[in-house]
Amino acid sequence: MLSWCLTTITYATRQTNVLHDTCNRRPDDTSTTKDKIKYYTDLARLAERGKISAIFFADWFVGFDVYGGDLNAMLRSAHQVAHLDPLLAVSAMAAVTDNVAFAVTQSTTYARPYVLARQFSTLDHLTGGRCAWNIVTSYTKSSANAMGEENIIPHDERYVVADEFMDAVYKLWESSWAPDSVILDKTTGMGFDPDKIQRIEHKGKYFGVSARSQVHPSPQRTPVLFQAGTSKSGSAFAAKHAEAVFLNTFNVSQAAKTVSEMRAAAAANDRDPQSIKFFPCIMPIIGRTKEEAQAKYQRAVDNADPVAGLAQFSGYTGIDLAPYPLDEPMDLSGMSQAMAIQAVFKALEASEKEGDKPWTPRRLGMQMALGGLHPCPVGTAEEVADVFQQWVEEADVDGFNIGSVTNPGSWEDVVDLLVPVLQERGMMWKDYAVPGGTFRENLLGQKELRDDHYGSSFKWKGPNAPVVDKVNGEKQKVNGVQEVTC
Known part of the structure; x- marks a missing residue:
């Protein structure tokens, strides 16, 4: 069965990570209310009604200010500006749903491992294990300037930074607290067993952490890990860390090449290549008839x-x-x-x-x-399902990240028109694999990282078990207690 994600973004009047209709021209669109909590809870309820796997939040620090040397074109069109922090909306969305998951973008370039690890552990607890992290690196000068830096970090170095960042957060999520460290016994008054909670000592080139994780183990410990890099460095990073890959591909042949290469790279890392799930972005325009679909497309053209x-x-x-x-x-x-x-x-x-x-x-x-660098099939649900099926059969993808032209109309069309066709073809489940379960259970069949995932090597092995330093290849032990060091 395939997995399905809805792609959304928190700017004022656009819907997805590609530019579509100018929504303030359309009275039926609700995207001008993206600064209200109801927008997000309504979207979450709709996704759950359609048995959608997850809502995917793309994100960035600063709007694009390259065109004309300023941000004016983006501001006038209300595109990728007035950008709320999506992490703060997820708890409200989780509160009105039981199954749909939430993938939030956060950058390793300007975040701190300890803070990010705490944020996602908190989110994983509050959602019952229904969260994911889309790992990105920041590449624009405007973002660097906003963070107090004069220049961007060179491309390949950004992935070196990200790789070390991952070591630090794996240690906090996987190594700091033993699985049986949580007692919470009202009879004895014992809360947490201090002998099973250890300090992390990470001493790397870019980051330093000397602390126990502030948060006890969450349902998934490590959130489901998304990644979208397709450069040589990005692909190597994904082959090592990603459990799901968000594809920005123009066509089936390009997607097939990318998927094949990345699955091979995963196998070279001793991972099951099928354990990485691939989600190309697609923006369907769906009608009950061809004529209705074409009318919707023309309306999008008229407002673009x-x-x-x-x-x-x-x-x-x-x-x-x-x-x-x-x-x-x-x-x-x-x-x-x-x-x-x-x-x-x-x-x-x-x-x-x-x-x-x-x-x-x-x-x-x-x-x-009108779809950006992604496919934009226009037609009936059956015709759009044919396109989806072609991508599955020819590109070996595992699902789709579905964008929208207008909200909620486009996603209502997905839920009410497309989903029944996909279910009838056996391409989509009629219920979640594990109702009420974690995202990783519904995506990969288990709560925590697979044993063949790099991050699983950081799992707690006992207070006196030496751990191989992932950077220096050394075994570390301090005061008779394991200190996980890099």
């Missing part, structure tokens, strides 16, 4: 903002496209990033029927506004 789409593309790539006239073919000959942009165009052309048209900024902006 190509300039905001260009601003998003500029933010993704770091290339300012503002100087290019909207309706003239782009002359990239003088651009140092020309080859990279041409590669994007070729990939987009492979997934659409307009490959013979010249690429103008308006066309690129509209592409970004």
Whole structure:
């Protein structure tokens, strides 16, 4: 059975991690209420009604300010700005549901391991084990500046930092408290067994931790781990740490190549390659008839903002496209990033029927506004299900991260029209595998990390058991008690 996630974001008037309709033009859209708790609880209830696996929150620190050298295009379109912290909304969503999980993006570039570990342990407790962490690194100069840094950390080094970050949080989640350290016996008055709770001593190049975990073991201990990097460094990181991968792929063939390579990399890390679940982003537009679907698509086109789409593309790539006239073919000959942009165009052309048209900024902006760098099938539920089935059969994906054009309409179409077709085809369950269970139980069949996952090597082995230092290859023991050190 496949897993399904709804993708949402907490900016003011857009819905997903790609730019769609200008929602303040649409009276039926609720996205202007993303600063109200009802928006999130309604979304959670809808996802649970549709037996959706999880709600996926993409996130970033600062809006994209590359286009024109400022944030104005994003502000005017209310796209990826006025951005609330999604971590704070999850508890309310969990309170009105029993099964749907919540995947929240947090960056290793500017966070501290001790603080993040405490946040996710808290969230895992409060949701009954229904949380996941989408691990990212931060790459924009505006984010660096917001965090008090002059420049960004180079790409490959960011993943070195992230790798050490993971060692530190694994130790806090897996090594600090023994499985039987929680007593809470009202008869004896014993709360926690101090002999089974140990201090973590992490001494690395980028991070230092000298503390016991502040939070007792949560239902999953380590949250389900998402990751989205597809660069060489990002793929290596995912093969080592990810349990689920969020794919940004244009078409089936690109997805198939990425999935195959990453499964092979996981096997090289002595992991079961099928234990990593792959979720490409897809933005279906669904109607009860072809005509209704096409009408919904046309309405999206009529309300789309190509300039905001260009601003998003500029933010993704770091290339300012503002100087290019909207309706003239782009002359990239003088651009140092020309080859990279041409590669994007070729990939987009492979997934659409307009490959013979010249690429103008308006066309690129509209592409970004109507699905972005992801597929956007338009049709009946049966026709959209055919597309999903093709991706499953040809790309070996495990589910989909489903974006929306308008909220709640797009996701109501998924729940009410698409889900029954997928269930009828045996592509989706009729109930959660473990009703009331943790996210990892419903995704992978067990509460805690698999034994072949790198993080499981940090699991508690007893107060006197030596632990191999993951960086220095040394065994550490302090005062007769294991001190997990890096």
